[in-house]
Amino acid sequence: MEPVLYDIKDAARYLGVAPSTLRYWEREGLVRAGRNRGNDYRQYALHDLIDASEIAFYRRLGVPVRELAGYRTLSARDLDDALDRTARDVEQRIAELEAMRARLARQRALNARAEELEAAGMRPGAPAIARLDAIDYADPSLWPLLVDEPWRFAVLVDA
Missing domain, CATH: 1.10.1660.10 (Multidrug-efflux Transporter Regulator; Chain: A; Domain 2)
Structure with a gap:
């Protein structure tokens, strides 16, 4: 057969x-x-x-x-090691996705606030400045904030 x-x-x-x-x-x-x-x-x-x-x-x-x-x-131990490495990769991806979800939520909240401000009459040509502080560009601790939280820095004035 x-x-x-x-x-x-x-x-x-x-x-x-x-x-x-x-x-x-x-x-x-x-x-x-x-x-x-x-x-x-x-x-x-x-x-x-x-x-x-x-x-x-x-x-x-x-x-x-x-x-x-x-x-x-591959032995059972080899396969188990591969599963361990894969589990670590999965945990890292989960952490990255959770951080992205948090950034998305913050951005959506900012978008909602922008809509509220627009409904209250604020226009891009006439901004309201609550506080203006100088940024020390030599301070390396600020650079991650400029990248990760750009909404905190709405006005840059080169003086």
């Missing part, structure tokens, strides 16, 4: 990835595919799909392809 072989389109559909992803994984040595003798198209046997499903599993967890190099020879 001939083994069932799957073309790249079916294999990709079963794995939930794009055919280009399977080709990439093959170039990186993560998966293997046989070739049809008649047309040289990729063909995947069931055991190839099982191997590829493990790669797909770790990729869905966010483990980078470079961490899965030599997958067949």
